[in-house]
Amino acid sequence: MIHGSELRIHVKTSRIPVGQAFENHDVLQKRPNPLFHEFQSRPSPNPRELQNSVVLLQTRPSPKCQISQKSYFTKKLPSKYEVDENKTVVLECETSHTVSTTWYHDKKELSGMDNRELVQEGRTQRLVIKKASRKDKGTYACAVKDQTTETKLIVHANGAKRKLVIKKVTLEDQTDITCMAMNIKTTSKLKIEEVPSLKIDDEAISQRLELRSQWKPTVEVSGYPTPEIAWAKDGTKLVTDKRVTTFVDEKSTTIAIYSTDRKDSGTYTVTATNIAGSTTLDLKLKVIAPPSPPNSIAVLNIASKSVTLQWEPPLSNGGSELTAVPSPPTAPLEMRSTGANSVMVSWGVPESDGGAPIEGYKIAVRDIKKTMWMEVGRVGADIQKLTIKDLQCIKRCDFGRRRTSKTDDSSPRCVRDACKQSIFGTEATAPSFGRSRSPF
Structure with missing residues (x-):
């Protein structure tokens, strides 16, 4: 101090x-x-x-000085202790200070003079029962002043335990199980749960289909209780309609797309859920279709016998990488009069078919002062000319022709070529494109 x-x-x-x-x-x-x-x-x-x-x-007489200090249990006995007969029992607790304690069995103080030994090591108090028998069962307590901790000792006689083991449990094992001994019986209900399982053939996990095909994979479902099924596309809940639908029965689920479209490409996820857990399975679909037409077509240059075009890639590649872009029929595009009201148009073969065989050509005509085109004829792939008859106008007209193939979708943005020609008596001018809407 x-x-x-x-x-x-x-x-x-x-x-x-x-x-x-x-x-x-x-x-x-x-x-x-x-x-x-x-x-x-x-x-x-x-x-x-x-x-x-x-x-x-x-x-009088000489006084004794005392320091009062309260003791308590920092580690108590377990509420229950079970042991087989003839085994050693160790009951242990711990006090806050090194103090003497008293042990009791069914409220009778123990002396430690029999098979039950009392041990104190510092603040640790132990009761050791060697070769426990049925007579040792009961309530044991350790007391220090006004503090007490106790446990219930249960001694199982040798051979008293019986077990029922069921290997490879099946749903048929789910029932009430009763155990009887003399006139005593106990019953327990066996409840079985199985985590859902989803199975499908490996080749159906990922598929590539052509446009307007049917896709109808079936997934096998197992689990108990019967799982609930949910479908999603690209992480979003699947919206079904007349074209896209799903089916669920006790042992399987099916998704059906009756006429595939480009937008159907993606990852389809089926989820099976019950009280035991949840399982998912991904199915991938890729729809292959002709690419969409080239975008933003523009005329860069017009010469007497040729025209230079420019365009942007298609908005859709049809589900696969583009390998070639179709070219228009090659120049020169020629026209000559074959009669009072007729003209013959001729052209060259395209340099590229765009990856699909050419099936033929379409020829159209329009008044140069008007916007609408009118188809006047078609020819096969092996023909590069057409005679147009019964022309009623004596005007300047535009003639256009376009190649057709299996990938043709009749879009007005498809590659085209045209030229401007006076029907009667004047020389041909350079090929050109009108600014109006094309019939192609």
Whole structure:
């Protein structure tokens, strides 16, 4: 303590003192309880004088000073302890301080003189029962002052345990199971749960189909209780309609797309869920279709016998990488009069068929002052000319022709070529494209 500070001493005696003697101390006050005394030191300039201070209490007979400290259990006994007969039992608890404890069996104090040994190691208290028998069962308690911890000891006789083991459990095993001994019986209900399982042939996991095909994979479903089935496309709940639908029965689920479209490409996920868990399976579909027409066609240059075009890639590649882009029929595009009201148009074979065989050509005509085209004839792939008869106008007209193939979708943005020609008597001008809508 700091020199010059005040020190108070409290002393409890077991007997009432008859006299008091002290050095460098004052009695503060008398207490209602004569067993308690309080002293206060006088500040002294000499620290050693305070260190050597002595408090003397004289009693009849000589008093015993006691320090009261409450003990409690920091580790209690388990609520229940089970053991087979002839096995060793160790019951252990721990107190907050090193104190003596008392053990009880069914409220009778134990002496440790039989097969039950009492052991104390510091704050650890143990009761060791060697070769436990049925007579050792009951309630055991360890007490320290007013604190108690207890456990119930259960001793199983040898051969008293019986087990029923069912290997490779099936749904047929789900029933009530009863165990009987003499006139006593107990019944338990066996409940079986099975995590859902989804199976499908490997070749159906990922498929490539042509446009307007039918896709109808069936997934086998197992699990108990019967799982609930849900379908999703690209992570979003699948919306069904007349074209896309799903079926579910007790052992399978099927998704059906009766006429595939480009937008059907994606990942389809089926999920099976029950109380035992959940399982998912992904199916991938890729729809292969002709690419969409080239985008944003523009005329870059027009010469007497050729025209230069430019376009952007198609908006859709049809589900596979583009290998070639079709070219228009090659120049020169020629026209010559074959009669009073007829003209013959001729052209060259395209440099590229775009990856699909050319099936033929379409020829159309329009008044140069109008926007609408009118088809006037078609020829096969092996013919590069057409005679147009019964022309009624004596005007300047545009003639156009376009190759057709299996990938042709009749879009007005398809590659085309045209030229401008006076029907009667004038020379042909350079090929051109009208700014109006094309019939192709």
